[in-house]
Amino acid sequence: MSNLTIGLLMFGGALLLIGLRMPVGVAMLLVGGLGYAGISGWDRLFATLNTMTFSRFSSYTLSVIPLFLLMGDFATKGGMNRALFRCARAWMGHWRGGLAVASIGGCAAFGAICGSSLATAATMSQVALPEMRRHGYSPALATGTLAAGGTLGILIPPSVILVIYAIYTEMSIGQLFIAAVIPGLIATAGYMLVVNIYTRMHPESAPPAARLPFGERLRATGEVWPVVLVFLIVVTGIYDGWFSATEGAAIGAAATCILAVLLGGMRWQGLKESLLSTAETTGLIFIVLLGAELFSAGLALSHLPSEVSSFVAGLPVSPTVILFAILIVYFILGCFMESMAMVLLTLPIFVPLMLGLDFGLDRTQTLVWFGILVLMSVEVGMISPPFGMNLFVINAMAKDVPMGETYRGVMGFVVSDAIRIAILALLPALSLWLPGLW
Helix, strand or coil: CCHHHHHHHHHHHHHHHHHCCCCHHHHHHHHHHHHHHHHHCHHHHHHHHHHHHHHHHCCCHHHHHHHHHHHHHHHHHCCHHHHHHHHHHHHHCCCCCHHHHHHHHHHHHHHCCCCCHHHHHHHHHHHHHHHHHHCCCCHHHHHHHHHHHHCHHHHCCCCHHHHHHHHHHCCCHHHHHHHCHHHHHHHHHHHHHHHHHHHHHCHHHCCCCCCCCHHHHHHHHHCCHHHHHHHHHHHHHHHHCCCCHHHHHHHHHHHHHHHHHHCCCCCHHHHHHHHHHHHHHHHHHHHHHHHHHHHHHHHHHHCHHHHHHHHHHCCCCCHHHHHHHHHHHHHHHHCCCCHHHHHHHHHHHHHHHHHCCCCCCCHHHHHHHHHHHHHHHHHHHHHCCCCCHHHHHHHHHCCCCCHHHHHHHHHHHHHHHHHHHHHHHHCCHHHHHHHHHC
């Protein structure tokens, strides 16, 4: 059996096992190990695992992941999600579909200190879902809005997926964070537009709410200064070089912890719960990263990525057509795969392919632009029926809402995502303008 055939079997086998709901890290570790041993032998595999495990888990750069996760947990325990929703509701609640618009605004703001789509969807739903249901919002609009709004948690920096992409491609985390700002604002505006269109077509789905007095709006705005402060310090500090990404994450986690204790009333029990939750999530992510590294090493030995890159680059089509084909693959995979698995499974194939195509950009610009496109494609996968993870999170919290209603409510947001991805694929400057200013 040729090495290339082994590479193809590895890719197909990983997809099959993940599709059968084997844990992602275990599936990639198993398939990667078998493929590596099939090419280089079992002795080489065990020797590689011996060094790979230590080198991966002792990486200083990886410590940024648990710190950003911890920052999001502290923000939740400190009630910052409630403050953000109250502020957004104070200013937007009287608009057409105002509570849904406020939920999207709250999700975007919470994403600035969270970095996780599932965490954003779950925490904001605890506050916003009862409010929308109490005011008579339709189940489809309420659950669809929160499922889509949750995806802003991985698009608005800091983002765990962007951190992993930066580590894999050896890119600057700060550069990727700043590149995601404009796409994140476009996504937020697009989702708000979807709510406006939906409520114009179905006025009964979102009864109007009362306009709050100006003084109450100012008070609600004053409650969100901790979120703004933490976001500005972390993102600006990382990008301007005041401190490294890991140091910035540590500063952000410490600041959020202090604010959660002083302003949100977090106590010892909340601190313990945050630490345990972060440890569990970090362990899961690190197992996936180890499996992905062994899987990538096996694919590299098979020469599958280079063969695919050479074949696709020689096709008589423009690089833009190839890019859209890659994005369509992401959309299809996102319908049944978890986001991190999708990223780590495909980067060994798609990154060399993108670098081999001529888009009129240098290597750094290509990787930054492609990273944002990957991030947005992952975001679509989180809300794509039938298996988008955010859909199940929201539906589990709204037990009386049929899954079909959530599917129906989210479709307008999926269309918005598709349009936005197409625009950003055709206009790389929207992702590259802000990084180019520094």
